Amino acid sequence: MSKIQAAITGVHGYVPEKILSNKDLESIVDTSDDWITRRTGIKERRILAKDKPTSFMAIKACEGLLSKTNTKPEEIDLVLCATMTPDMLTPSVSNIISKELNIRNAFAFDIQAACSGFLYTMITAEKFIISGQCKKVLVVGADKMSYITNYNDRTTCILFGDGAGAILMEPNLEGYGIKDSILRSDSEHGLDLLKIEAGGSKNPCSHETIDQEKHYIKQEGRNVYKYAVEEMFGASKEIMNRNNITSDDLAYLIPHQANERILESVAEKLKLPKEKVMITINKYGNTTAATLPLCLWDYESKLTKGDNLVFTVFGAGFTWGAAYVKWAY
Numbered sequence: 001m002s003k004i005q006a007a008i009t010g011v012h013g014y015v016p017e018k019i020l021s022n023k024d025l026e027s028i029v030d031t032s033d034d035w036i037t038r039r040t041g042i043k044e045r046r047i048l049a050k051d052k053p054t055s056f057m058a059i060k061a062c063e064g065l066l067s068k069t070n071t072k073p074e075e076i077d078l079v080l081c082a083t084m085t086p087d088m089l090t091p092s093v094s095n096i097i098s099k100e101l102n103i104r105n106a107f108a109f110d111i112q113a114a115c116s117g118f119l120y121t122m123i124t125a126e127k128f129i130i131s132g133q134c135k136k137v138l139v140v141g142a143d144k145m146s147y148i149t150n151y152n153d154r155t156t157c158i159l160f161g162d163g164a165g166a167i168l169m170e171p172n173l174e175g176y177g178i179k180d181s182i183l184r185s186d187s188e189h190g191l192d193l194l195k196i197e198a199g200g201s202k203n204p205c206s207h208e209t210i211d212q213e214k215h216y217i218k219q220e221g222r223n224v225y226k227y228a229v230e231e232m233f234g235a236s237k238e239i240m241n242r243n244n245i246t247s248d249d250l251a252y253l254i255p256h257q258a259n260e261r262i263l264e265s266v267a268e269k270l271k272l273p274k275e276k277v278m279i280t281i282n283k284y285g286n287t288t289a290a291t292l293p294l295c296l297w298d299y300e301s302k303l304t305k306g307d308n309l310v311f312t313v314f315g316a317g318f319t320w321g322a323a324y325v326k327w328a329y
C-alpha cells in the first residue's frame with residue numbers, strides 16, 4: 001500500500017473590507033507612502049472593526065471553505081487554529097469556530113507560534129493525518145494584528161494588517177501533499193527582539209503598562225530583518241537540497257509576508273525569479289498567521305496538480321521553518 005501523505009484539498013480566505021492605506025497612515029504618524037512602499041512593499045492593509053474578534057474572520061474563512069469543498073461540519077475531525085491574537089485566553093479560537101460552524105465530531109485547539117504559526121499548525125495537522133487518527137482537518141491562520149499594534153509607533157504600525165485563511169487537509173495515497181518539513185526555533189536570540197511585554201502572567205495589564213504602551217507589539221526591526229532573511233533562506237535551501245528540487249523545478253515559493261525586501265532577498269539567494277514568489281504583502285501587509293493561507297487563496301487559480309511548492313516562515317520566538325508540498329488539485 002502507498003504511504004499516507006497529508007494533502008491540501010481546499011483553501012479559502014477572508015479579509016475585512018476596511019482598507020488602511022499608506023496615505024491614511026501619513027495622517028496618523030510621521031511617515032510617507034513613498035517610504036513605506038520602498039522599505040516594505042506595502043501599499044495598504046485591512047483592518048477589522050473594533051467590536052469584532054479574530055474568530056469573526058476565522059469563521060468567515062472556514063464557512064467559505066466548507067461550502068466550496070462540499071464538506072459537512074460533522075465530517076471534520078480536527079480543528080486547529082494558529083493565532084497570537086485569540087478572542088480571549090481561553091476558550092480557544094478553534095473551539096469558537098467549532099461551535100459557530102456546528103462542528104460536533106472534532107477536537108479543537110490553538111497553536112501559538114506568531115508568524116510561523118500557520119506552518120507549525122499545518123505540520124501538526126499532517127502528523128494527525130499520517131498517523132491515521134484524522135481524515136478531515138480544518139487548519140486556520142487568523143490574526144487581528146490591529147489590536148496589538150501601536151498606532152503611535154511608525155516602525156511597526158505600517159507593517160501589520162488583519163485577516164484569516166483556512167485550508168482543508170486530507171489523507172492522500174497518490175504522492176500528493178506534504179513531502180517534507182523543517183521546524184526550528186532559537187529562543188536564545190529571539191526572546192528580546194520581537195515581543196509584547198505586558199498582558200501575560202509575567203506582567204499583567206495594568207494602568208501603568210497601558211500608559212507605557214507595553215501591551216503592543218515591539219521589535220528591533222533591523223535585527224529581525226537579518227534573521228528572517230537568513231533563516232527563511234536556510235530552511236528553504238535545506239528542504240530543496242534534501243528533496244533534490246532546483247529553482248527550475250519549483251512552481252512557487254510561499255513565504256511569510258513580513259517585508260517585500262525580505263522576500264526579494266530570500267528569492268535572490270535561492271536564485272529564484274520573483275514571478276515564482278507568492279506576494280500579497282502589497283495589499284494585506286503582515287497578517288501574521290494568516291499570510292500563507294491568504295497567499296494560497298490569492299494564487300489558487302494559478303496552481304496545478306503536481307506543482308512543487310516550498311512554504312517558508314519566520315516569526316517571534318524566534319521560530320521558523322519550511323515545507324515541501326506537492327499540490328493535490
Ligand code: COA
Pocket residue numbers: 030031032035036039040115154155156158194219220221222223224225228258259314315316
Ligand atoms: N516612516 C519613515 N521613516 C521611518 C519609518 C516610517 N514608517 N520607520 C522608521 N523610519 C526611519 C527610522 O527612524 C530611521 O531613521 P534614522 O536613520 O533617522 O534613525 C530610518 O527610517 C531607517 O530605519 P530602519 O529601522 O533602519 O529601517 P529599515 O529599512 O530596517 O526598515 C522595517 C524598518 C521595520 C520596515 C524593517 O526593519 C523590517 O521590515 N524589519 C522586519 C520586521 C518584521 O518582519 N517583523 C515581523 C517578523 S515576522
